[in-house]
Amino acid sequence: MKKVVIGILLASFVGLWACQKDILNDSTLGLLETIANDTSSDPVGTTDLPNSIVSYVNENYSPLEIEMVFMSDDNGYHVILEDGQELFFNMNGDFLGDGNEGQGNGGNHGGGHMGNGPHSNGNPGAGCAANCIAGDTLDTAELPQAVLDYVAENYAGLSINVAVLKPSGKFGVELSDGTVLLFDEDGSFIKVCEGDEGMHGGGHHGMGNHGGNHGPGQGGETNMCTFGDSLTLADLPQSATDYVAENYPGESIEVVVAKPNGDFAVELSSGTVLIFDEDGTFEHECGNHGGHGPGWGGTEITASELPAAAITYIESNYPGETVVLAILTFHEKYFVELSNEVKIIFDTDGNVIFDSGN
Template sequence: MKTLKSIISLMLISLFTFSCTSNSDNELTDPSETNQTTEKSASAKTVVEVVKSHLKSDGSFYNQVNHESSMTFDLGFQFSYPVILSYNNGTKVVVNSIEQLANVAKAISQTNYIDGINFPFDIDKEGITETVFTETDFGIMVNSKDTDGDGTPNYQDTDDDGDGASDISEDQNHDGDYTNDDADNDGDPNYLDTDSDNDGQADEDEDNDGDGDFTNDDSDGDGEADYTDTDSDNDGTEDGDDADDDNDGTNDSDESYNGGNGTDGSYIDPASLPQTILDYIAQNYPNASIIEAEVEDYGEYEVYLSNGVELYFNSDGGFITTGNDNDSGDDNDGSDDDNGSGDDNGSGDDNGSGDSNDGGNDDNGSGDDNDSGDDNDGSDDDNGSGDDNGSGDSNDGGNDDNGSGDDNGDNDSSTIDAASLPQTILNYITNNYPNASVTKAEIKSNGNYEVSLNNGIELHFDQNGNFLSMDND
């Protein structure tokens, strides 16, 4: 009888153990035993799919040295384990490591997949622990890693560093995955590094045959592409210090960028601009067209738009800053201007200039019309004020009839058409102030934007269109 009882006990224990195992070898838990709540999560599904994209067919990591790179390179964070995920069939699984997450990722399919997670949970972002409370927060986190700042998160971007070469083409060792290739061993894989070999020359500038693809150039025939070879022509001088990297007899400074479209300081066909620049303009200035484009020193770009805005980009096509084509400094023509004022646009200076210095009079009845600084014409201003619209001081040797030397103190900005504001700013205003309209838009000297609304609110944005602060008049 004792033997029978023992057998029954063993069977019950085995049955209980089996019932607690499903979908993987990972531990399962009842969410009611924690303070967490299980919610549907498209972001959790995305994370698992991203990890799976960095696994071989057998479920092992392409990057055997850094397993966490399957999350951190594309997403910018990793989980602080454990986390509880849920399948579309309601089953929940506790994940205690990136390796266990890989097991989950390997097993997902179109009919069996992760679609939920227990909130809140912690993540590790570059050594800093953060708590994620909601799916909204999780979605922002998943889409926050954007190495080249082109608006497309890394996990969706086929050229994460915006250097003109697709991520997969920077798979230096040709093993099918680009996360484990790091030519200069600086911790940034080639596909996230705009100077993969750290030789002082940008990858895209090592396109020595000028065909638009720098990954297929091997000037010294040593089997190592120029962009990962610190001495491309094997002459004993590193590329960053070599005046002729490919040893073709033509100095690098005299060679063309982007497949033969222009040299340093020259005008180029706008259509030949890097796609990252064209995409940036299309996204942020959809109503403007390109008037001129130049390649500056060191391969940087300057682009002039039809709305008067000047945009500056680095040699990788990354946005640097913005200016305004109507903010010139001095006219210095020694004569009056034909538009009935000291300067051409009805003001002492052309839309936000500093000084007029034209030695003549301002026929339009004002010393400065639009954000000018000083008139310096040695005479009074006919409109009864030294400065008309936001000038600094009217150092014209006369009087300011408006009762003040300074009007708005805004001599470091230029007024622009509201329609020419970056699309990100227009979207922000539409989403947050749907019943308001723009009454004034300005570009500051540092490239930042200031926007005044008809409800008395003043918004400030950085040069990329990101919101900074708000004032209420």
């Protein structure tokens, strides 16, 4: 499942308490802490959310969209936007707070949602740069020309190290100096993603590509567990290595990542993913907590579940190729990857939004 380290969040609340106590009461703070700390919460889809949450995000965070949702039973929802911003709501869909409190007292992000007003439209908050480049890797040549032009004009002398297609159809790029930028479906600039220096060269953010890009994959918890920064085996605590040798004899460690919350995730040669805390103590085996439904970005579906128009488009334009991954995203779009590594985004009716092969 997931564990969220909220030390920074709590420190932020302490700093804000004097001027924000009329907005944030003890019960609200306590509930937010409970949701954030719930290690048994399950990933859910946006269709499982109260309509008020979806409306709140659309009204206050556009053009950013929801990329992951966890539900803490009888407590509330932890919503993660595609730039890494974290929002918390109670079971009725009432907004409790976000992960950026304590940055000031303004009415938008920069002031945080515990400020004196909602997040202002068109001014996305800081979030986390790593989330902005969580997606399926593209060649630079596959980016819209508008993205290339923007980078050339505004970041002269820098090159694009990583380019990704996000499940919403947006594009994330990491530049040679570590700057991460987010663009919409047409290649129009949205924001500079701050709060992190990307994923250190990229390559950790594939959609379901275990054994390849080890990032927040689609379609279930196992992929989510390998979201993090790639490490070498030597970086893993010895106690974790010993645990694998003792409990999984005959298997080798293929992937090691440091997760954003400080935990370690290892993927074994069998595909099993194990989670260890920062000291190397075993926590759980991914997949043994249930929650095999919606994953990061959406829910994996079969090719036959794609709209008829999408299937026709694939058959007409890519004869002989097969669908290796199909996702119904949280944004009611369809992400498709073909056997030739072409990525296509379709709208609800099967109309093409983006095709990396054309």
